[in-house]
Each structure stands twice: as structure tokens, then as C-alpha cells.
Amino acid sequence: MSEGRILIVEDEAIIAREIRHALESFGYEVLAVISRGEDAVPFALRERPDLVLMDIMLAGAMDGTAAAAAIREQLDVPVIFSTAYTDRETVERVKPTTPYGYLVKPFEHTHLRITVETALYRARTERRLRAQEERLRQAEKMQAVGTLASGVAHDFNNILSAIIGYSEMGLRRAPEADPLHKMFDRILRAGVRARSLVRLLLDFSRPAATGGEAVDLRAVVDEVLDGVRAALPPGVEVDYRPPAQPCLVRADPTQMHRVALNLVTNAVDAMRPAGGRLTVRLERHAGHALGQDPPGPQVVLEVADTGRGMPAEVLRRACDPFFTTKPSGEGTGMGLAIVQGVVRSHGGRLALDSEPGAGTRITATLPAAQP
Numbered sequence: 001m002s003e004g005r006i007l008i009v010e011d012e013a014i015i016a017r018e019i020r021h022a023l024e025s026f027g028y029e030v031l032a033v034i035s036r037g038e039d040a041v042p043f044a045l046r047e048r049p050d051l052v053l054m055d056i057m058l059a060g061a062m063d064g065t066a067a068a069a070a071i072r073e074q075l076d077v078p079v080i081f082s083t084a085y086t087d088r089e090t091v092e093r094v095k096p097t098t099p100y101g102y103l104v105k106p107f108e109h110t111h112l113r114i115t116v117e118t119a120l121y122r123a124r125t126e127r128r129l130r131a132q133e134e135r136l137r138q139a140e141k142m143q144a145v146g147t148l149a150s151g152v153a154h155d156f157n158n159i160l161s162a163i164i165g166y167s168e169m170g171l172r173r174a175p176e177a178d179p180l181h182k183m184f185d186r187i188l189r190a191g192v193r194a195r196s197l198v199r200l201l202l203d204f205s206r207p208a209a210t211g212g213e214a215v216d217l218r219a220v221v222d223e224v225l226d227g228v229r230a231a232l233p234p235g236v237e238v239d240y241r242p243p244a245q246p247c248l249v250r251a252d253p254t255q256m257h258r259v260a261l262n263l264v265t266n267a268v269d270a271m272r273p274a275g276g277r278l279t280v281r282l283e284r285h286a287g288h289a290l291g292q293d294p295p296g297p298q299v300v301l302e303v304a305d306t307g308r309g310m311p312a313e314v315l316r317r318a319c320d321p322f323f324t325t326k327p328s329g330e331g332t333g334m335g336l337a338i339v340q341g342v343v344r345s346h347g348g349r350l351a352l353d354s355e356p357g358a359g360t361r362i363t364a365t366l367p368a369a370q371p
């Protein structure tokens with residue numbers, strides 16, 4: 001594997017060739033040498049290099065700072081400028097593009113190497129920090145939802161008891177032929193749904209029991225699939241081969257059930273009305289890979305569908321509490337928020353992968369428990 005994929009934007013052929021050789025001798029892969037800013041931008045957006053080495057004075061209409069700004073606007077990629085100019089004006093022009101380095105031509109190979117290495121390292125660190133921040137933000141949001149829920153749940157349950165109780169009474173009194181009967185029935189159903197939502201929020205706000213028992217996810221998946229099989233819409237095929245060895249995780253079985261059920265329900269929903277294939281994969285990995293997350297043996301539960309998939313803006317928000325694209329009354333928007341919360345509170349990680357029109361794959365990776 002190369003140390004990183006680099007795009008060189010440079011209009012002096014001799015210099016470009018030299019930089020290319022130097023970078024290649026350090027173990028980097030040079031994707032291309034491009035001499036015009038206006039060609040570099042689409043290339044970078046398409047090929048997504050790990051780093052761009054950008055000359056400031058370029059042959060075309062677009063200079064290096066403008067090209068860098070256009071690339072950075074859409075792509076999170078470090079840019080190092082190389083130039084023969086060190087005048088105040090040039091430096092000021094470069095600043096707003098937050099360069100990861102500045103090489104003054106002519107430069108030594110060692111200098112090039114250190115600048116590139118530092119920039120790649122900094123970009124990686126920043127990316128990791130941002131991911132951590134995002135996780136923290138999500139965890140705080142879930143906590144806020146939990147606090148809110150437990151704060152109002154009691155009052156809310158009293159209100160719901162009245163709604164449910166009186167609609168039951170009304171239902172009994174109104175003869176079936178009476179239009180009121182149907183109305184009471186609707187009120188009752190909505191009330192019951194609301195009560196189960198409150199319950200869901202409540203036990204989600206309770207901190208996950210530490211330790212937990214060793215749960216075999218094979219049993220959980222079997223139970224969930226048995227449950228949904230009866231209610232599968234026509235045209236949905238299920239592909240699942242239970243693994244031969246146990247897939248143990250230390251967990252609350254009810255919460256694991258909820259994870260699998262939510263993933264499967266979402267997948268099935270996404271394949272209405274055309275149908276498609278629901279693929280469930282359950283595996284235990286010995287887990288010796290270096291730097292893997294979580295470390296050690298893992299259990300992977302993956303639910304994939306060939307349904308409608310998610311556009312980027314839905315994918316980005318799919319795990320937010322109360323985010324739903326389903327008509328009101330059908331989706332609560334809590335499914336994936338709960339899945340993610342449960343997976344993380346068990347020391348695991350959730351990955352979403354989706355392509356609009358083609359399907360979705362959601363992978364939960366959990367630390368395995370010893371048999």
C-alpha cells in the first residue's frame with residue numbers, strides 16, 4: 001500500500017517531474033501532474049487524493065489559491081503550496097485557504113518529505129478529532145432526549161392513561177355501526193402507540209447495565225427473523241445463514257433484540273412495495289487486526305437490503321433521534337438512534353452504507369464475549 005495518493009498541480013514540466021520522482025521514491029503514489037488550476041479542480045473532486053501539492057502561479061486562468069479554495073470547499077483534503085514567491089501579498093492570498101504547508105522553490109527533497117508527512121499526519125488527526133466530536137455530540141443529544149423523556153414521562157403517562165381509558169369506555173358504549181366507534185378506535189390505537197413510545201424512551205434513558213450476560217446473537221437473530229417472516233411484504237426474500245459457532249456478546253438481550261429488529265424493519269420498509277432481498281450476516285471474528293475498533297474478537301451483525309437506499313442528506317441524519325422520512329404515524333424516527341446508542345453503549349460501532357436506488361447496508365460491530 002502506498003503512503004498516500006498525491007496530486008501535483010504544477011505548470012513547469014521539469015520541476016513537476018522532479019517532485020514526482022522524489023515523492024515516488026518516498027513511497028507515495030502520484031495520481032497525476034496537472035498544469036492548469038481549472039483542470040485540477042474536477043480531477044481532485046473525482047479522484048479524491050490524500051494530498052494536493054499546489055503551485056501558486058499557474059498557466060491557466062485559475063491560479064493555485066483559487067483552485068485550492070475550490071477543492072477545499074467540497075473536499076476535505078490537505079493542500080501544500082509550492083511557490084517561488086514569498087512576498088507579503090502572495091502569503092496573504094494563501095492564508096484563507098488554510099494551507100497545510102508552504103514550500104518555497106527551489107526546495108530540498110528532505111524538506112518536501114517532512115512537509116508532506118506532517119500535512120498528512122495533521123489531516124488524519126483532525127479527521128479523527130472531528131469524528132470523536134461528532135460521536136460526543138450525538139451522545140449528548142441522546143442524553144438530552146433521555147433526560148427530557150424521564151422528566152415528562154410521568155405526567156405524560158397520566159395524560160395517556162386518560163386518553164386510553166376514556167377511548168376504551170367510548171368504544172364499548174358506541175355501537176359498532178356508529179361512526180363514533182371507529183373514531184374511538186383510532187384514538188385508542190394512537191394512545192397505545194404513544195404509550196409504547198414513552199416506554200421506549202424511558203428504558204433508553206436508563207443507563208445500560210454494565211457487564212450484562214453473554215447473549216448469543218444467533219438466538220436473537222432467529223427470534224427477530226421468525227417474528228418478521230410472517231409479516232413480510234410480498235416479493236421480499238430473506239437470505240440468512242446462521243453461523244456454526246456461537247456469536248456471544250455481553251449485553252442486555254432485550255436491547256440486542258431491539259437492534260436487530262429495528263435494522264430488519266427498516267430494511268423491509270425500504271423494499272416496499274417492489275420487494276427485494278434482505279441479507280442478514282452474522283459472524284464472529286477472532287480479531288487480530290492491528291488498530292481495529294473495537295479491539296479483540298468481534299461479533300459483526302450486518303443487515304443489508306436492496307431497497308430504495310438513502311440520499312446523502314438522509315444518510316447523514318438517519319441516526320438522529322426523531323429523524324424520519326416516513327409519514328407521521330408510521331415512523332418514530334427513534335429506530336436508528338436507539339440502534340446506534342445501544343451499539344455504542346456496548347463498546348461497539350455502527351457503520352452505514354447506502355446508495356440511493358440500490359440499497360443499504362448497516363453493520364454493527366460489537367466486542368465479542370468469551371464462550
Ligand SMILES: Nc1ncnc2c1ncn2[C@@H]1O[C@H](COP(=O)(O)OP(=O)(O)O)[C@@H](O)[C@H]1O
Pocket residue numbers: 262266267268270305307308309310314318319323324325326330331332333334335336337359360
Ligand atoms: N434500510 C434503510 N433503507 C433506506 N432508508 C433507511 C433505512 N434505514 C433507515 N432509513 C432512513 O432513516 C430514517 C430513520 O430511521 P429510523 O431511525 O429507524 O426511524 P423510522 O424507521 O421510524 O423512520 C428512515 O425514516 C429512513 O428514511
Ligand SMILES: [Mg+2]
Pocket residue numbers: 262265266333334335336
Ligand atoms: Mg425504523
